[in-house]
Amino acid sequence: MAGALPDGEPVPADGSLPDEATRDVGANGFAVYVHVPFCASRCGYCDFNTYTASELGGGAGRDEYASTVLRELDLAAKVIQPRRVDTVFVGGGTPTLLSADDLGRILDGIDRTWGLAADAEVTTEANPESVDPAYLARLRAAGYTRISLGMQSSAAHVLRVLDRKHTAGRAPQAAREAREAGFEHVNLDLIYGTPGETAEDFAQSVQTVIEAGVDHVSAYALIVEDGTRMAARMRRGEMPYPSDDVAADRYLAAEQALTGAGFQWYEVSNWARPGGECRHNRLYWTGADWWGLGPGAHSHVGGVRWWNVKHPSAYAQRLAGGVSPGHGRELLSAADRHVEDVMLRVRLRDGIALDRVDRAGAERALAGGLLEPAAWAAGRLVLTLRGRLLADAVIRDVVA
Incomplete structure (x- = not known):
């Protein structure tokens, strides 16, 4: 679980922003991020703001979550009115632990509140084992255009070290199912440098991604975060720490294989076929405004950054009381x-x-x-x- 949030300065109860921050919202693009904090189990390397069922209190479960997010959206509509929503990204956690209907309700709420651009990119993350063809078809019908699947590796022993629950073949199969369901863009995530992973393991993972027919690949070196189960195992000497030299070799191997297959890097850790770049992430990287919905979500509008309370129960309680879920904020200088x-x-x-x-x-x-x-x-x-x-x-x- 992620560490404590910084305090920052207090967020007003109504979530209001300084006038200068709201003067030209979305002039350089506007994005919406939705955080879904639920996971069926916790991966050993993960320090994201996620919770399993046993870690949640009353009023913070999956069934009521979409309604809670829509309450934050109601508050947000009173604070800003961007020109349009260019991209939506639903991340987690495992967003696809929610029903496709609930993910559709959230997207519809964003559209009714702020208006989706005619060509809006709408992405959800998913674990491969959490979707099937029927679910993917409902999600596509709800308006989602892009899906990002957490593959991490095609080697079963690497997946075990990472505490991933899907089988080695499930991620590429889910990617193909997403294409068949009509998703315009499909991404597969890889992690490299896991203890026990060989050069051959990673080469096969990259080849598996290429053969899956996706148009986007994200590949990240394993980072061992304090407070995770993996960090504890490494401190006890149960497995070695990642090697920077190995990580560099893996990156070079990914670059060679992906470029040879028609992908091109457009950010250090991301490759895409022509037209497959993630527009949502590009908005982050190029200074756009965005509103983050959900517990622990961060937002940035007009030089003001703020972040919501972390726990789903505290988040739900704030909104039930008509109060902003913002935990703290900072006004960025030039x-x-x-x-x-x-x-x-x-x-x-x-x-x-x-x-x-x-x-x-x-x-x-x-x-x-x-x-x-x-x-x-x-x-x-x-x-x-x-x-x-x-x-x-x-x-x-x-x-x-």
Whole structure:
């Protein structure tokens, strides 16, 4: 379970924002994130804000959850009126533990409140074992256009280390079922560097993703978070810690295989076939506004960031009392927003204009082979493949 939230400054009871924050909401795009905090079981590496049935109190279960989210949406409608909703992303947890009807109710509520753009991208995450063809068909009929499935690996022994419950073949099969149900875009997530994973295991995982016919792949190095079951096992010496060298080798293998299959990187950890990029994430990465619905969800509108109380019971109780579920907020300075903009845009294939970064730091990165010379000549900072491996170091060096 995720750690404690920062306090920040208090959120007004009605959730209101400063006038300057609401003056031009959505001018650079507007997104809605919906957090669904339920999981059937907890994976050993996960520190997300999720809860199993035994960890929840009264009034916080799945059956009433959609109605609770809609109450927050009612509050949000009194605070802002964006021009339109460009993207919706339902994450978790395991959103597909809710019924397809409830996920449809939430989407319909967003549309009635703020209006979905005619070409809105609507994504839900899903665990492979939580969906079947009938469920996927109902979800597609409800208006969802994109699904992101947590595959992690095609090796059964790696899935066991990660405490994943699906079989090795279920994720690619679910991806094919989603395509057959009419989903326009399908993503499979991979995790690399798990203790016990071999180079052959990961190569087969990437090949399995390619053969599944998806148009988007996310691949992340395993990160061991404090407070997780995996971290405890590593401290006890039951399994080794991940290796940075192994992670770099896995990344290079993913790049080679995916590029060879027609994918292209567009963010350090994300590859897509042409037209398959996740528009929702691009809005995050390029400074758009978004409202996060659900316990622990974060929002950002006009330079104000706030976050909701974490526990589903506290979240439901606040809304039942007509009070904002916001736990705290911060008003970002122009300097704060600049730093965040650099941190995010440097990771993108589009890169960032050179006049937005520290020139001396950028020149060092260029000399070290971490930046594309052709992009530099055109006035932009774009990472090379080696630069992607060292993206965090480049970011530290070029933040002006």
